[in-house]
Amino acid sequence: MKSVIERIRGMADVWPAERTFREGLITQLQRGFAAHGYRPIDTPVVESTELFLRKSGEERAAQMYAFDYRNRQIALRPEFTASVVRAFVAEGQGRPLPQRYAYCGPVFRYEKPQSGRSRQFTEAGVELLGARGPAADAEVIHLALASLEGLGLTDCTLRLGHLGVVGALLASLSLDDRVRDWFLWSMEQLRARGDDGLHRNLRDLLSAQQGFGANGAAATAEAGVAAADFPDLDGLSLDGLTEGQARSTVLSLLRGAGVELGGSNRSPEEIVERLLVKLRRPRVDFDIAHALAFLRRLIGLHGEPTTVLADTRALLADYGLDDGPVRELEEVLTLLQAYGHHQRIILDLGLGRGLHYYTGVLFEVHTGEVGGREAVIQLCGGGRYDDLAQILGARAPIPACGFACGVERIAAALVARGALVAEPAADLFVCGAGQVGMADLIAVAERLRRAGWRAELDLRGRRLAANLSYAERAGIPVVVIFGETELAAGEIVWRDLATRVERRYPLDDLPQPNSSDTSAER
């Protein structure tokens, strides 16, 4: 035997039992989507790499299956949202709003495989284009929760956040729109690693940039900019940097934040120029310190909704900011109650979700208790992305939100809760006995199939005993025997393997699926 060709790392073969189980699961999800007016859409598995770079986080960009093919930059889709919005921009802009789309299919992310994570997995989800406000957000969140509930996953936890809080602050600081992304990213860093993590990250950036410029005349000057000279982020300043250093510092920060500089109609040089002008204004140091202090408080706001809402309102009041996001969250919570949801809900204003296209309400759904001992798996994620359509070329702003869930993870959660994954088997096994030709057997099998049965035909010409044994082991409940006697009489023998009862039926009057005189009903 030749050496075996191995499966590509992170990819999975899905065997019939699992495959059938998933199919049922997906059908049920799609039925729920359809019940709310979401119609199925398919988009290509491959897209222009740029589609996913325009507004994705650094993390996402790094884990993309992207390659050059005949001078084109191609990527396997890492998600559906950008593709659906691209399709909408291309052909859907004339249609009545809102547009509701549902999708399901494989996506690809180059991550390290482990339990609940492979490099190809199946996302099912919806996008709601052209509707803003809590009612739209609540509909999408409801769909996520109801989908899981309908499948029997009732012990989920909803984690709900809102990027508008940090957005309100940033707007008040009159910083460039593009700096916003860097702060959102900082929020994630702060939340994940605390101040230390953020400082370390900044030092990494600065020292990496030192190595970068080490070949020019500026290298000696840069040697003075040791990482240790930036002990505190609040002291971030461009003072004492040469023009070139300042320029590359800003570039590094932006790139670190995953900001795509090529996606605008301004050149990277122009963008950096504008940023430098703003950063050099005397207020800027103060603004950044201000913003980071705000962020530190913000990421502390997570937990039980009523408490967190009050605390958030207080924070906004302290900074003289509008409490619009809090009112939205309140309304969303009210509407979720109207939908009849009673899942555990945690508000988390520090939620950032890596993807940089979110703009408002955003959420995740996890199994089990968050913070409890049980391993918590994220099943769904989504939120509001009001800017994406225009970033992808829509001629008007299109408010939008959506969510996606991981089919494999849901299946695993169901199995962990005792769901049965049954081996799919045919209803009938058709075999001969004695001297009966294959043509006659085929005729019988085809008659049974036309009657609605899933019938498997004996192709090995085995002994009857061997065939009975095979059907038994394959999980086929009934064996139809067509031998010389039956050929002469124009009937079949219908043998129920479980009860060992045999009945005879004329070929002209075969049993129907779901009729009460057979024991092999579906």
Added chain:
RNA sequence: GUGCCCAUAGCUCAAUUGGUUAGAGCGCCGGUCUGUGGAACCGGAGGUUACGGGUUCAAUUCCCGUUGGGCACCCCA
């Protein structure tokens, strides 16, 4: 991207601490049994010991690399 564990027949595991031709159970296929299945008995197929190097008279066994699998971190569905 970082760290840890693992790899012998389809499956579960052996192989006397480096020593003949790598074995067993289960499973699969066939026969005993040319029209009746969960049994028994008999036989058969199936391995470049994941792959590639190295050490050695000799490697499944020791070392390195690669690939694949598992787990945690990071991040996410």
